[in-house]
Amino acid sequence: MKNKAIWIVLAVVVVLGLLFVTKYNSLVNAEENVNNKWAQVDNQLKRRADLIPNLVETVKGYAKQELEAIKLVTDARAKLAGARTPGEAADANNELSGALSRLLVITENYPNLKSDQNFRQLSDELAGTENRLAVARKDYNDEVTVFNKDIRRFPGSLIAGILGFEKKEYFEVSEAEREVPKVDFGS
Template sequence: MKKSVKILIITILVVLLIFIPIVGSYNSLISLEQNVNTTQSNIDTQMQRRLDLIPNLVNTVKGYATQEKSIFTDIANARSKLSGATNVPEKADADNQLSNSLSRLLVIVESYPDLKSNQNFKDLSIQLEGTENRIAVARQDYNTSVTQYNTKRRSFPSNILASLFDFKEKPLYKASNGANEVPPVDFAH
């Protein structure tokens, strides 16, 4: 073989040895970013399910607790804020407000024994509880996918590609303030 052919083959091999890991790293970043987007959409889906259930639950409770008007306004406002949220921090804040309002609603329910025995209320409560569990799992899945993506994004040599192709760090879904405090339980009523 001629010397120029050998140099060309060696050059091609060196370029391939550099190019293949870059393509693999880029594709890995794309895959992880898509996973983050999917898990974020799963949170949105479960939150929408909860938003759809809440009017039915509220209307059932309204029939029993007509004097408790402020809680219904708070729930409506929190639902509206959550529906209009566009990014993870806004969604987390609005979700926390909605969760707080729902907690207050459940305290009201404790004052109405007939309501607690109403089958519609029981069914809606079970569906809402299941949805809350699904939201918690979706948040955990999202945070796992964000951690994997952010780790890959910050690791060498992916960090070079991430900066070249503008892969941004994704925020984790954080618990609300006071989430680590145990809520009081009062059976004195």
Template sequence: MIAGIIIAVIVGVIVVWLIAAYNGFVRANNNCEEAFATMDVYMKKRYDLIPNLVETVKGYAAHESGTLQKVVEARNMAQSASTVEERAQAENILSGTLKSLFAISEAYPDLKANQNFMDLQSQLQRIEDEIANSRKYYNAVVKIFNNKCQMFPSNIIANVFHYTRKPMFEVENEEERRNVRVDFNA
């Protein structure tokens, strides 16, 4: 009789743990999806802003059409990416082309003085900050999810219910990872 009660308690504890562990994965997965959706909203704002920025620059720097075309192509590639990995890679490319677009503005004083361009540049900077913050949040919730997928005993539940590691948004360009060298003597 006592052995039956002990076995029932052990089975009950295991069942409660399984339910709690599964619900923890559901919650963590939903947090990852919500974080990506939030980041996606900010990236969409940036995609919508880029054509206006390109058109403004085009009026001042018509012979820079190659750079402008690269920005548009990078934007379209990022918008059409279907997986998180593709999106991360396309976003890194887009960020690089936007830097080259702003480098063009340095060569055109009239463009830098244009209020519309300055407003667009300011909006884009705010959106870039929002994207950076949403990437931090996304990476934080993905880290929690990935830890659950890899740590014992929750990795058992992950394997049973086919939860796998999710990719993080990372800087892929090695050039961007290097420390910036500031030299005031040059």
């Protein structure tokens, strides 16, 4: 009878150990997926930041009196480059998006600039990058959702708490970016 009780306790310990190891490995995989998706967002943010100086220089040649808008773009780009967390990157990205929107609106006043081959090419590359960035942000947020659910559900919550897995931050857009832009083909 005593041997049977020892075997039962040993079996329970082994099953719990396997559950613990399996869940731990699952959390590690989920966290690495989040990190990978963040690297893709970061990659697109970097590509975007690399395109901006060329766009700014092209606009500068045509719109010398618009230096304030150009400075806003340059400053926002620097903040984005210095961002350390998804939240900081999201805030810097929102600021950069606003500054870029303002700069692109200003270009409407310069027909020669809009027809400039270099400007058009840079605008197209920037638009493509914006699309890739949107996809990368969605993929990142999807992985964050999976990970955050994993560490909040039982038994993941126990294991995550013991091993220090923490909730990941979403890459969110600002209220200003949620507003629908107004398009006016008049005047």
